[in-house]
Every structure is written in C-alpha cells, then in structure tokens.
Amino acid sequence: MNRHDFDRLLQKYLAGDCNEEEARQVEMWSDNVLSNSKIRLDEAEKSRMKRRYWKRISSEVLGKEPLWRRLFFFPQGIAASVLVAGLLAFGIFSYYGQHPKEKMGDRGASGELxxxxxxxxxxxxxxxxxxxxxxxxxxxxxxxxxxxxxxxxxxxxxxxxxxxxxxxxxxxxxxxxxxxxxxxxxxxxxxxxxxxxxxxxxxxxxxxxxxxxxxxxxxxxxxxxxxxxxxxxxxxxxxxxxxxxxxxxxxxVEEPVFINPPERLSDFIFEDSPITEVVTRLSRHFEVKIQYDSSAFAGCVFNGDLNGLPLHNQLNLICRSINGNVELLGNEYFLRGEGCGDNGK
CATH class of the missing domain: 2.60.120.1440 (Jelly Rolls)
Known part of the structure; x- marks a missing residue:
C-alpha cells in the first residue's frame, strides 16, 4: 500500500467508514508507532496515550472543514499519516518531558481512568x-x-x-x-x-x-x-x-475471611468435637478473638460441617447446638448461654 492509499485509509478510519480489516490495519500501524519509540511504556500508558492523541488528531485533521479538504490539503502538503505519526510521537515525549506541567488528559468516557x-x-x-x-x-x-x-x-x-x-x-x-x-x-x-x-x-x-x-x-x-x-x-x-x-x-469487618485457610475440607468437619477445640480452630483460621464461658460449656461437643459458611453463621450453628448465643462487641465475639445440659457427651 502506497502513501496515497494509506492516507485515504486514514480518512475512512477517522470518518468511521472502515470495515473491520481496514480498522485493524490502522490500529496496528498506530501500535507500531508507540512500540518503536525509545521511551518505555507499559500497556496502560500506551492505551491512555492513544486515546488522548487520536482525539487530538481527529480535532486537528477534521476541524470544521470538509474531511477530504483537511486530509489532502494540509499546509506544505503534509500527508495525514505523517501528521498522525508526528502527533503520537509528540505525545510520548511531552508525557515524559522534564517539565510535566501539561494537563495529562481530559475527562474521558464513563469508567475511564x-x-x-x-x-x-x-x-x-x-x-x-x-x-x-x-x-x-x-x-x-x-x-x-x-x-x-x-x-x-x-x-x-x-x-x-x-x-x-x-x-x-x-x-x-x-x-x-x-x-x-x-x-x-x-x-x-x-x-x-x-x-x-x-x-x-x-x-x-x-x-x-x-x-x-x-x-x-x-x-x-x-x-x-x-x-x-x-x-x-x-x-x-x-x-x-x-x-x-x-x-x-x-x-x-462485616464478613471476616480466612487469614490462615484450612488445608483440607475435613478440618472444618467436626464429629463429637469439644467446643474448646472448635472455637480454637475458628479463632486461629480467622485470626479473631472468640470468648466463651469455659465452665458453662465444659463437656459440650459439636457435630457439623462448617465449610463454606461465613464466620457469624458458623458461630450461630455452634451456639444452637449448645443452648447458647453469640454477640459481637467491638472486634471480639462472645459466646454465652446456659450450656449444653444433657446434650453433652
């Protein structure tokens, strides 16, 4: 493709008349302009730079005059592709200049950084x-x-x-x-x-x-x-x-997460496990303080699978099995109740 043909392709691209293959050619070309720069850019910077300078290119090239006049009758006969490459290159160097006083981007579309x-x-x-x-x-x-x-x-x-x-x-x-x-x-x-x-x-x-x-x-x-x-x-x-x-x-926090995740699912499946062991295990894996009356719950055991449940739900299940209740005060849980009575070992 010669320069004249490529300039016409840029004209179509800026006007939004390119098909998918033609648009891909122009975008590959602009990517190469940035890739061949001696300035190191990460992908996010390349993306921001391209958005900013394609916007400027459209403004400079299209303006208020008819599209074909702006593209083919630049002063001194500057071709569209040369202008695009120049503006992209200028953008890179102004971004990384020694005096970063320029505003580095207008407010973009929804979700843009x-x-x-x-x-x-x-x-x-x-x-x-x-x-x-x-x-x-x-x-x-x-x-x-x-x-x-x-x-x-x-x-x-x-x-x-x-x-x-x-x-x-x-x-x-x-x-x-x-x-x-x-x-x-x-x-x-x-x-x-x-x-x-x-x-x-x-x-x-x-x-x-x-x-x-x-x-x-x-x-x-x-x-x-x-x-x-x-x-x-x-x-x-x-x-x-x-x-x-x-x-x-x-x-x-509203839903504590595992700080020290259990290695196996079986670690949270309990069979006739003493309440002291269950509470200690929960406290260790979530790194939270869980207080309880050891005398009231002495001899109580718990049977159940606590996998996949939020901590508060886990504690509620335990309390239900031992006639107790759970309360959160500040950053600590407190288990209270009459104990398990005849439901212990």
Whole structure:
C-alpha cells in the first residue's frame, strides 16, 4: 500500500467508514508507532496515550472543514499519516518531558481512568467503574468508582505519601525504610507493606479503614495526634472515624475471611468435637478473638460441617447446638448461654 492509499485509509478510519480489516490495519500501524519509540511504556500508558492523541488528531485533521479538504490539503502538503505519526510521537515525549506541567488528559468516557500531572504531582481519577494502577515503587492501587488519588511523581527518600478522596484498595510494596502513608478524610493510615481498604464518604464525613493482610497504624491527621497515638489494626479488623465527633470505633469487618485457610475440607468437619477445640480452630483460621464461658460449656461437643459458611453463621450453628448465643462487641465475639445440659457427651 502506497502513501496515497494509506492516507485515504486514514480518512475512512477517522470518518468511521472502515470495515473491520481496514480498522485493524490502522490500529496496528498506530501500535507500531508507540512500540518503536525509545521511551518505555507499559500497556496502560500506551492505551491512555492513544486515546488522548487520536482525539487530538481527529480535532486537528477534521476541524470544521470538509474531511477530504483537511486530509489532502494540509499546509506544505503534509500527508495525514505523517501528521498522525508526528502527533503520537509528540505525545510520548511531552508525557515524559522534564517539565510535566501539561494537563495529562481530559475527562474521558464513563469508567475511564484520567491522569493529570502538574508541578510534580500526579492525580488519577476514576469515573464509571473501579480502575487499577501501579505506582513506581510497585504498590498496586485499585480506585473505586468516582475516586481520586494524588501522589508525587517521585517519592522522597524517607516517606511514600498519597492523598485519597473516595475509596481505594491498597496492596503496598514492602519497604521498611520508606513507610507508606495514606491521607484520607482526616485520618492517616501508615504501613510498611500490607493490603487494606480505605473509604471516605463526602456525604457522611466518615472514614473506614479495613485490613486484609498484615497490620496498619491509623491516627488522626492533626498536630495533637501522632504515630504514638495510633490504633493498630490487624486482618479482619476495621476502624470507623467520625471527624465531627473525633471518635474512632474499632470493630470486625462485616464478613471476616480466612487469614490462615484450612488445608483440607475435613478440618472444618467436626464429629463429637469439644467446643474448646472448635472455637480454637475458628479463632486461629480467622485470626479473631472468640470468648466463651469455659465452665458453662465444659463437656459440650459439636457435630457439623462448617465449610463454606461465613464466620457469624458458623458461630450461630455452634451456639444452637449448645443452648447458647453469640454477640459481637467491638472486634471480639462472645459466646454465652446456659450450656449444653444433657446434650453433652
């Protein structure tokens, strides 16, 4: 295909008149422009770059004049394919320039992740659906719908600090020399390397931090509070902060998950098992505290299959078999009741 034919193909592509095979040829060509660049781009960056500069290309090429005039009567006879390649190349180098003051993308379609870089600060914002991004230190962040996060283009030598609005799940790359701090809704969440979820609500003003693995330190973002005043959260725990009242509530997440999964299904099938053994096993696998009156339930046993059930349901089944009940207070479960009576061994 000669240059003239390819320019006509670009004309059809921009006008939306290409068939599937013709569109594939143009898209392969634009991919090659990015692939042959000396600047290293990951797939997400390539995708954002292409969306941004095809939008600019359409604006520059089409404008308000008839399509055929814009494509074939450029000043100095510049061909469409040359313009496209030039704009794509310009986009790559301006993105990675030494002075990132340019706005790095307009608000995109629903669900698009948009990026802005200004004065060395990078901002990511989601719209219609959650989106993931990986920071330079290897930390993975999944932003919730309608959320945004800001962080420096380069972390300093001592701290990694990010600023969140909305909700995000963090899987932080461990670095004991550079703690990772999340600022959100009046709280600071500090970790070395772990996974957790932060959610701040503009409507209610509340902030929630839930830990999935490892541990985090959470404290209020003011001059009177510091790391020494932090609340330590471990897996399956969460904290709810109400800025107006300056109150923190520590409790279990709604549905605790296995922290130490059982190796076999048979580990959660019990036959005439002492209640002490059943409760100890649940506590170990979920890493939660379960308190009970050992004297009231002495000699009680449990028979049943607890596989596939949420923790709260498991405890309810156990209590039903020993004439007891379960209550959640803060981050601990309490089993109470009269005991199993004649239903024991």
């Amino acid at each position: 948009t990026t802005n870089t200004q004065e060395g600060i990078i901002t990511f914002q989601t719209e219609g659906k959650p989106q993931s991004l990986t920071l330079g230190d290897g930390t993975l962040i999944t932003l919730g719908k309608g959320s945004s996060i800001r962080y420096p283009a380069k972390f300093d030598d001592h701290l990694r600090e990010v600023y969140l609005e909305g909700e995000a799940f963090f899987k932080v790359k461990r670095d004991e020399k550079k703690p990772f701090l999340v600022y959100s809704g009046g709280l600071i969440t500090r970790v070395l390397g772990t996974s957790f979820n932060v959610k701040s609500s503009v409507k209610s003003g509340k902030v929630e931090v839930e830990v999935v693995s490892g541990s985090v330190s959470v404290y209020e973002n003011n001059k009177k509070q510091s790391l020494q005043d932090a609340v330590i959260l471990t897996p399956n725990q969460k904290i709810t902060f109400e800025p107006a009242k300056r109150v923190m509530h520590t409790e279990l």
